Amino acid sequence: MKNSVLFSVGVPLPGAGMGNHAYYLVQGLFRHHLLKQALVLQYHDIDDALSEHIRTFYLAERIAYRLTRYIHTDQYVLRDNLFDAWVSRYVKDAAVFYGWTHHALWSLKAAKRQKMMTVLERANSHPLTYSRLLDEEYTRRGIRKAAYHPLILKKHLRELKETDYIAVTSQFTKDSLLEHGIDEQRILLTPLGVNTDYFIPRNMSQGESIFRVVYVGQICVRKGIHYLLEAWDKLQLHNAELLLVGDLVSEMTETVTQVCKKNDSVRVLPHTADPRSLYQAASVCILPTLEDGFGLVVLEAMACGVPVIVTEHTGAKDCVRPECDGFVIPPYDVKSIADMLSYCHTHRSQLQTMGIQARQQAEQFSWTHYQDGIVRQLQQLL
Numbered sequence: 001m002k003n004s005v006l007f008s009v010g011v012p013l014p015g016a017g018m019g020n021h022a023y024y025l026v027q028g029l030f031r032h033h034l035l036k037q038a039l040v041l042q043y044h045d046i047d048d049a050l051s052e053h054i055r056t057f058y059l060a061e062r063i064a065y066r067l068t069r070y071i072h073t074d075q076y077v078l079r080d081n082l083f084d085a086w087v088s089r090y091v092k093d094a095a096v097f098y099g100w101t102h103h104a105l106w107s108l109k110a111a112k113r114q115k116m117m118t119v120l121e122r123a124n125s126h127p128l129t130y131s132r133l134l135d136e137e138y139t140r141r142g143i144r145k146a147a148y149h150p151l152i153l154k155k156h157l158r159e160l161k162e163t164d165y166i167a168v169t170s171q172f173t174k175d176s177l178l179e180h181g182i183d184e185q186r187i188l189l190t191p192l193g194v195n196t197d198y199f200i201p202r203n204m205s206q207g208e209s210i211f212r213v214v215y216v217g218q219i220c221v222r223k224g225i226h227y228l229l230e231a232w233d234k235l236q237l238h239n240a241e242l243l244l245v246g247d248l249v250s251e252m253t254e255t256v257t258q259v260c261k262k263n264d265s266v267r268v269l270p271h272t273a274d275p276r277s278l279y280q281a282a283s284v285c286i287l288p289t290l291e292d293g294f295g296l297v298v299l300e301a302m303a304c305g306v307p308v309i310v311t312e313h314t315g316a317k318d319c320v321r322p323e324c325d326g327f328v329i330p331p332y333d334v335k336s337i338a339d340m341l342s343y344c345h346t347h348r349s350q351l352q353t354m355g356i357q358a359r360q361q362a363e364q365f366s367w368t369h370y371q372d373g374i375v376r377q378l379q380q381l382l
Contacts (some may be wrong), residue, residue, distance in 0.1 A: 004033045006096035010083035013043040028371025036094045039087045058084045058285035120163040124293040125176035127156040133242040133291045169294040170315025188377045193367035194299035201305030202280035211240040214282035216275045216297045220249035229259045231337035245269045279304035284344045303362035307354035325358035
């Protein structure tokens with residue numbers, strides 16, 4: 001089985017979100033001597049031994065950007081399809097093709113022609129579940145927008161039908177696939193990991209008197225930020241601060257701006273590639289998401305010794321032990337968010353104990369554990 005996996009993902013390695021996940025996956029395949037080649041957009045800061053197994057198509061993004069001047073379609077549709085077509089030329093001489101949804105339909109078909117076993121990573125819930133959850137919310141908020149470009153949705157669905165196996169990182173995602181009739185035997189579940197050597201608790205002597213709630217991630221409707229802001233505005237907590245860290249999406253600009261103008265306890269910071277110090281400064285971290293296949297920020301915060309509040313639509317809730325190292329609440333629920341934040345504000349000493357337990361729990365989810373789990377499942381299938 002040595003050097004038997006051809007890996008493909010149309011993002012830079014490492015990178016935010018998907019790029020970080022994919023990097024550790026590739027690293028694990030390489031460590032277990034299973035990686036034949038990794039086909040990616042580009043890479044940086046990767047050691048020489050691994051980089052010898054990586055081929056890039058960095059022009060895909062540039063070409064897609066230029067084509068959108070003449071072809072009226074989504075830039076990401078073009079980029080991902082250009083990448084997919086490029087990868088299909090190199091699909092050969094491997095036992096397994098491991099790709100990512102929306103980056104892999106043509107390369108998947110090429111792998112099938114080569115009699116290769118195929119695995120696709122599904123980072124979010126089933127495409128139809130994802131569309132339903134977001135489209136309903138956009139309608140409620142009067143936003144003229146669809147969760148997916150029609151061509152993206154169509155491709156996602158075709159890929160899931162074509163592939164032999166679907167890799168997921170949470171029970172939330174798995175349940176959504178089962179809901180749409182996908183055979184459980186085709187679903188490979190392995191929770192993500194976290195770098196517990198880097199994400200570490202702060203020195204307790206650095207504690208602050210302020211109650212600080214931290215959210216890290218894209219500031220958008222999908223992440224449920226509007227529900228969080230409504231809850232926070234109602235609470236008017238004493239000596240408290242809400243910190244939103246991430247890229248502000250246009251659909252949320254007006255809402256966030258209005259709240260910040262009338263409530264100076266809300267601060268917005270731009271996306272950062274290194275949120276460790278922000279986690280360490282938090283009393284509690286929150287992810288009020290409406291849909292999230294995992295939500296790696298949850299494990300990162302827990303590794304920093306911070307308890308978390310997540311919704312039932314957060315994949316990483318699998319890692320949270322309710323009322324031990326965090327809390328799980330319903331999505332869309334302003335009252336539940338407000339009640340939980342109020343409870344945390346009142347029970348600061350309990351948060352310290354929960355933070356210690358959160359760190360202990362995060363230590364059970366290392367990247368090595370994730371890598372070994374993926375490799376073990378592939379070995380069982382071959």
